[in-house]
Amino acid sequence: MNLRRLNLGAMLNCLDIEQTRSINGAAQTLNLSQPALSRSVRSLEDALGVPLFRRASTGVEPTPYGDTLLYHTRIIQSELLRCLQDIEERKNSGRASIQVGGTPGVIGRLLTPAVLGMLKGGEEINIGLVEAMPDDLHLRLLRGAIDLFVSNRLDGESDDTLVGTPLMSDPMGIIVGPHHPLLRRKRVTMAQLASMRWVLPARAADWQKRFEDEFAAAGIPHPARIFSTNSFLALRQMLIETDAVALLPMDYVAVDLRAKTLRRLEVAHRFAATEYHVYVRRTDTIPPLVARFRERLIGIAGRHPGTLPAD
DSSP: OOGGGSOHHHHHHHHHHHHHTOHHHHHHHHTOOHHHHHHHHHHHHHHHTSOOEEEETTEEEEOHHHHHHHHHHHHHHHHHHHHHHHHHHHHHHSOEEEEEEEOHHHIIIIIHHHHHHHHHTTOOEEEEEEEOOHHHHHHHHHHTSOSEEEEEOOSOTTOTTEEEEEEEEEOEEEEEOTTOGGGGOSOOOHHHHHTSOEEEETTOHHHHHHHHHHHHHTTOOOOSOEEEESOHHHHHHHHHHSSOEEEEEGGGGHHHHHHTSSEEOOOOOOOOOEEEEEEEEOOSOOOHHHHHHHHHHHHHHHHSOSOOOOO
């Protein structure tokens, strides 16, 4: 198919039709006549050879073909908005920009050194740094809010929206507050852990699955009392101020472990080490600035093999 036959304006108009579920409503939003908007959709359908919308009891809704078009059009829209933002930044400051994200454990160890390296290397760029949990970072990347992110390896590596490159790994640990009652025991069992309240990262599917699989392998129902949060500060405070228990990569809490603000329980477990990857959107070409930042991350990870000490 000749891409030049696709009308970008018509594709973007489809997003408004989806949002309003009405040709008339979308036409009013776009300040177009209803016949003109209908013609643009029909022209797009003719170019693609498939119907994009159908009438339903709740209004106009996309067909399966329409859903596919809308998904990719949202990505195109985010890229175009980012393009306009980058051009505006270059006009005002003469600098390019990049937005990067990471989970709490890798901000200080990988991302900040990479940012400093780019700046000290004379790069005329503006850099934004976002800290969030893996699933949030994934969504931000797909929306075009960030250009790449570093996190523990995501479930579903076959996901064709992402390309992940391995960086490094760190062990998982059972983490508690400094005065947790289980610290007084010489040996902690899985049954005792199952009776505790647990704090886990919200929407971190990989950790949740490891957590459940570990108890299942021991023949013990996994804990029923679970507090989930996507805030590392909230997670840390829960551990310090309550008798909660958490399963975390050691990198996340390395500073607290050294200061003994948090402690690691000596528990034999089979949780695999956390593998950290750098993720970008799967496209035919990666912007040069994003590629350079990724290569810098790979270089930093290669210069610092191994893991942080527990205490």
